[in-house]
Amino acid sequence: MNTMLPGVSKGANVYRSRLDRVLCKLATLKVVSAELFGTKPLKDVLQLERIAGTQRVYRIPVFPSDHFGVLVHLEPVDAAVV
Numbered sequence: 001m002n003t004m005l006p007g008v009s010k011g012a013n014v015y016r017s018r019l020d021r022v023l024c025k026l027a028t029l030k031v032v033s034a035e036l037f038g039t040k041p042l043k044d045v046l047q048l049e050r051i052a053g054t055q056r057v058y059r060i061p062v063f064p065s066d067h068f069g070v071l072v073h074l075e076p077v078d079a080a081v082v
Contacts, residue, residue: 022072032073038064 022034041061050057 022070024072024074026074028077029074030077032075034070034072036068037071038067038069 041063045062046059047062048057049060
């Protein structure tokens with residue numbers, strides 16, 4: 001279950017406010033782009049979950065991880081700029 005998605009989190013929404021970070025201090029590289037990945041459920045995969053004490057069964061999408069990933073593209077800094 002991916003608690004980062006609205007409506008999926010159970011209980012307090014504390015985990016939905018989690019921040020993913022990429023920390024890097026490299027004088028020779030610059031960030032070209034950054035994006036989240038793993039934000040879509042796996043195709044044709046559902047988890048069945050029964051809520052305790054009820055007869056209801058929910059079909060819940062399955063994600064590749066319990067949190068999203070951050071993909072950062074770096075490239076060398078132009079030597080003339082440094």
